[in-house]
Amino acid sequence: MGKAVIETKDLTKVYDRKTACDKICLSVGEGQIFGFLGPNGAGKSTFVKMLIGLVKPTSGMASLLGSPIGDVFTRRRIGFLPENFRYQDWLTGQELLHYHAALSHMPREVRPKRIGEVLKLVKLEDAANFKIKTYSKGMQQRIGIAAALVADPDLLFLDEPTSALDPIGRMEVREIITSLRDRGKTVFLNSHLLSELEMICDEVAIIKDGRVIESGTLNNLLTGKIEVEVTAGNLNGLLDNRIADFGRVLKVDGSSFVIELANEEKIPTLASLIIRSGGRLYNLNRRKRTLEELFIDVVQGGDQ
Amino acid sequence: MLIITALTFKEALRKKILIAAIVLTLLFLVVYGLGLHYIAQDMAVHKAGFMSGGGSLSAGQEQAMQEISKRAFFLLGIYFASSIVSLLAIFSSIGSVSSEMENGMLHAIVAKPIRRRDIILGKFLGYTLMLTFYSAVLFVSILLLNHYIFGSRLDGVTGAIGLFTLQPLILLAVSLAGSTRLSTLANGIIVFMLYTVGVIGGMLEQVGAMPFVNSTTLVRTGIITSLMMPVDSIYRMIVTIITGTTQNPLDAVIIGPFGAISQPSNAMMIYAVIYLIAFLVISVRVFSRRDIG
Incomplete structure (x- = not known):
């Protein structure tokens, strides 16, 4: 600066x-x-x-x-x-x-x-x-x-x-x-x-x-938390137990879910777990938060 | 400060405030001039009728009657002109600061490298230019109409022009001060009421000073209202300049409450100037300290 x-x-x-x-x-x-x-x-x-x-x-x-x-x-x-x-x-x-x-x-x-x-x-x-x-x-x-x-x-x-x-x-x-x-x-x-x-x-x-x-800085604020969007089949209840241990599940939509991870190293571990457990991984996308999401999160978070 | 002055004056021109006032004033002058013309004709006819009917007036009596009549109509013109310039001063400036604060126009100006006092003084100077120009033209017009139609004398009267232009400036200072603190509507009501109280108080003072009324209470009431709003005192001083300090007893009957049987002192004129300056200082101080949200 x-x-x-x-x-x-x-x-x-x-x-x-x-x-x-x-x-x-x-x-x-x-x-x-x-x-x-x-x-x-x-x-x-x-x-x-x-x-x-x-x-x-x-x-x-x-x-x-x-x-x-x-x-x-x-x-x-x-x-x-x-x-x-x-x-x-x-x-x-x-x-x-x-x-x-x-x-x-x-x-x-x-x-x-x-x-x-x-x-x-x-x-x-x-x-x-x-x-x-x-x-x-x-x-x-x-x-x-x-x-x-x-x-x-x-x-x-x-x-x-x-x-x-x-x-x-x-x-x-x-x-x-x-x-x-x-x-x-x-x-x-x-x-x-x-x-x-x-x-x-x-x-x-x-x-x-x-x-x-x-x-x-905008860069730090928007990349500070790791959010991953996953689309996978045949998860066999993984979402309810082991995946939830990785971090906070933010959203579930059919075979897709969004999870907040503690750090970057958790991304390959999560992919590995899904595959090892017999799941079929179609998509794994690291999401960058938008400013709007950050804003809503921060403002609403302050209410809680 | 002069940039704000120029803008304020330009605003009065562009918004056609001054133009509208001049057009309506021309109308007033035409009506007033016609009135003077027909009154002058009537007086000549009545005088001729009086004389042909065997009546007689000494030269002194005739001159005294004519002088009082001329003064009465001249003062009538000045009285209405005073009201016009006073109302113009009030209505042109009641929202000069408040309305610009309310609609946000001042935000971009206050953020400029200019002191807040310069904004107020600039506005005051802009309105002063407009009102002084207008008042002076109006006063001179009435003077000339009386001179050419009625044959009134001009000597000694022109000195009143300064006081005549001072009247609207006092109202302007009060209106500007109110505008820095009050809403436009509240300020308009308060300044107009204050002006009305001053005018009514001034009339009560004159009635109280009439020989056949002689009420100290009414005179004191007038003095108190003049302290609250000294515009009427200035008008009475103008009357005193026009009629002279020695009053003809007939003035009380013919000129009545429009005259100056109870004459203001020089101290009251000094008070009026201090009053104006005080309200200008209040305007600057209030505006400098207040939040502009």
């Missing part, structure tokens, strides 16, 4: 008596795409709003790009797309970007070129001179992304950036995000679209009831 651009220590927000974020400790390295997941009301947006400066933390510390949160000067290097994107719809797309560039203290002489670039990036060049109120929801989300990118920030917070986009639009936004990473930028992504996060994130953290309950 490169040097940390986001660091939080015991960051807490309490509204009246409800704890929205409870002592959150996170570290996000430079040049990463970091996914922040959690069920509705888990505290994701509150956490981002604290980092961005919209909400004051009750306690704890946090820094962005090496400066304490709230530092106005550092915000010149930060871009933000809010979840409920809403912009001055009486402005044209181009005017909105000029306005955001000016608010970001971008020098006047470089604005036209940069605005042209981001309009091209989000594919809104043809609609640049139309008023935002004439834009579709997807176009509004694109202009929001352009507004977040216009100052060429080093750190970008995107809260549900593809919620209003069609599949092609989502793919394009994914390409924009990965191209930012390629240029050394850091992207903090809040999203419910787990399959999309899985495609692009380097690290994720899962939050529930205001607390981070799982975090790490």
